[in-house]
Amino acid sequence: MVHPVDLPEISSHVASYLSNKSLLHCILVNRAWHYAFLPTLWSDVHFDAMNQQAVDSLARHSHFVKSLSWKSYGSQPDVQILSIDFPRLLSLHANIDKSWDDDMIDAAERLFRRHGHALQTISIFSDESGPNWMISSRSLWDIAATGCKGYSQLRSLSLDRVCFFVQDLDNESKELLKQLDSFSLNHTVLYRANSSDPVLPQWGLQGSKIRQLALTNCEHSHPSDHLQTEYQLLADCQEIQSLKWERYLRHSRVSMATDLQRGFWPFLEKLDFQGLEIGDEALAEILWTLPRPLRDLNANHTGFGPLSYRALLNLFESGEGTSIARGQNHASTLERLVLQACRGVSGPQIQSFLCSMPKLKAFSAVLLIEADVLADPRPWVCKQIRNLELNFALLALDAEIGEGYPLESVSRDIISRQKSTCFWKRLKDLSSLEEFSSGNSQNIALDMNDLIVHDNGLRYPFLLFQQGEDHVTSDRNCEWGLGTLKTWRKMRRLLLWDSAQVIRLSDAQWMVQNWPHLEEVVAYKWRGTQDGVKELFEAHGVRF
Incomplete structure (x- = not known):
């Protein structure tokens, strides 16, 4: 009688699982399972420094x-x-x-x-x-x-x-x-x-x-060609659905929006303009004239600003000062939006995106301030989001409400009740989240003064982990804090780049107990991290 685990169908599934976990090369199995794993093990081969032994081994398994x-x-x-x-x-x-x-x-x-x-x-x-x-x-x-x-x-x-x-x-x-x-x-x-x-x-x-x-x-090869040769190729490819066009050198404006109006690229639904020196007006014109709603937009390091924001949300100012629909409703279809290093993107715009894009699965931007959330109390509708890269900042207790922030209509008592909880309440609802990144990572073009404590007490970083009496991350009965994020059951990667972020041993224990799929934690290494954190993570198969 054949044991179920010895069936070829089972061994192939096990091989695929181990391969996805990067464990197929280091697991110890018997001879039968070894031969069953060979097709998966040798299906994708990467060689760097070659020697005769490696060549001979490759030749023996070349049919896989x-x-x-x-x-x-x-x-x-x-x-x-x-x-x-x-x-x-x-x-x-x-x-x-x-x-x-x-x-x-x-x-x-x-x-x-x-x-x-x-x-x-x-x-x-x-x-x-x-x-x-x-x-x-x-x-x-x-x-x-x-x-x-x-x-x-x-x-x-x-x-x-x-x-x-x-x-x-x-x-x-x-x-x-x-x-x-x-x-x-x-x-x-x-x-x-x-x-x-x-x-x-x-x-x-x-x-x-x-x-x-x-x-x-x-x-x-010839300076006078500029982007014309590239644009000519783009014009030849009328059936493209995804366009990635990155360039960090200055160039003259091309007529993409005009050609879109003429019916070019009718199937285009994914745009990656990272590093393309395109201004807010030109980008907005393209967004207005796209033939179908976008699923993916990477505008990192571009001139994305107020005009592009309105085009993305299909907001057009009529003569009477009201907003009416004119173009595609990108907000209803966007699954990925990247707006890092865009100086024209504001906190209220970020808050509006999170409140308007129900299909969003990946979102990346620079900074969302507590005041922007308090001024726009709408819930985040992006319940399917899996990847969130965003910095958060709180108003200091003695901040002048209304100065530089849209809080004139928000009373002090409302702020005192909602303070420090507005982010937690919204993050708690993101139960599909698999990767969360916050802090000033090296990939974020942001003035460091936007994240540190100002002498006038205007703002300070929002932290998952805090020191001293305010450290509430391990209190499961607290109104906010890490205990609120039990809903992140699918969390795989947590990236915290702020130097003030401290992970205590109790925090690490809480994470491995409540986030069963956790694979990696990246944190700013400094003396405040307690002993035993790295060992605890590694014992549970979590990279730290």
């Missing part, structure tokens, strides 16, 4: 490999890897440098010719730059395209720090690009060999099937 990623050093083992047959290979990720010689190029060509018909994903990353290396990258791209020409399996192509010769695309290469679902160019040089030619090279990708397009900090 579906995804291969390796860092190339142009050594003999690298040549041997490229000579191995991978009958089930679907995804290839190569990190290469200028050490590639003729033997490596020949081996790469043979690899693509053997597997080009089956590859669904190709990702090429270069560690080098410069005109000499551009030619080698060009040769490698030609090899990859040659191996995949005539086949319809390739769906994703990513080129990172690789020179792309637009003018050299032949009809077969264009057809190859047209059939992609995802096309990504990161720090890629869009090369034009003849800089004296006033006519920009044409992509010729009209009618492409590309759904996801990413253009991240692309460079141009």
Whole structure:
């Protein structure tokens, strides 16, 4: 009689679970389970420093490999890897440098010719730059395209720090690009060999099937090209649903809003403009003219401000001073909104977003002040939110109410009753939350004076953990405090970046008891953290 745990279906589920937990490589099992785990263990292979033993092991298990990623050093083992047959290979990720010689190029060509018909994903990353290396990258791209020409399996192509010769695309290469679902160019040089030619090279990708397009900090071989070559590619891809366009260099304004009005990109529902030097007015114009409501918007480090805010919430001022609907109702569909490092975003706007977006699953912004919540008592409707990255600040007890804050209509007695509880009451309702980040992390472009105690007592940080008599985090009967957050049963990652945040042993004990899925706690390391906290977390499998 077969024991249930020995059934192949069970072992495959166990292997998937252990793989998701990053435990598959270190668990001790018997021989039967070892062989049952091999397909999962070897399906996704990452190699860095290669040696003969690693190459031999890879060759023995090559029939399990579906995804291969390796860092190339142009050594003999690298040549041997490229000579191995991978009958089930679907995804290839190569990190290469200028050490590639003729033997490596020949081996790469043979690899693509053997597997080009089956590859669904190709990702090429270069560690080098410069005109000499551009030619080698060009040769490698030609090899990859040659191996995949005539086949319809390739769906994703990513080129990172690789020179792309637009003018050299032949009809077969264009057809190859047209059939992609995802096309990504990161720090890629869009090369034009003849800089004296006033006519920009044409992509010729009209009618492409590309759904996801990413253009991240692309460079141009000729300064006069600016963003026109990138925008031309964007104009060719009319079926895109997701656009990632990042650029930290100053550029002239493009006519995206005008083309949207003309019916371009009818399926666009995800925008990532991180670092794009676009102003509030231009961004608002795009949001007003989008053909369908957005699901995802990353406006990090852009000019997002009052105009974009109104466009996102579909608020249009009529002549009588009232707000009427004019564009898409993005608030009803947005699932992800990133507004870090946006100086034009205010606390009342952040509060309004949290009160207006019921489908929001991920939200990231800089600072929400207690006064903004007290002035807008609406509940947060984003009950499905899983990832929240936001700093909170309280008014000091002796703060002048109304000065600089919209609190003129809020009486002092109401504030005294609701003080220090308004955040807790709203955080408590976010029962789907899996990751919470608060404090001044290195990724937040915020003046530190916005988070520290001012001499005039205007504000101070909102802390989950406090010292002294006000430390109420472990009191389960308290009106507010960590005990209020028992509802965070799905919490996996807690990131606290404020130096005043202190985790006591009792806090750590409370978390491992009440948050059963907790995997990681990140806190500012300083002398106030009690002994035993790290050991307690590690004993429960929590990274600290």
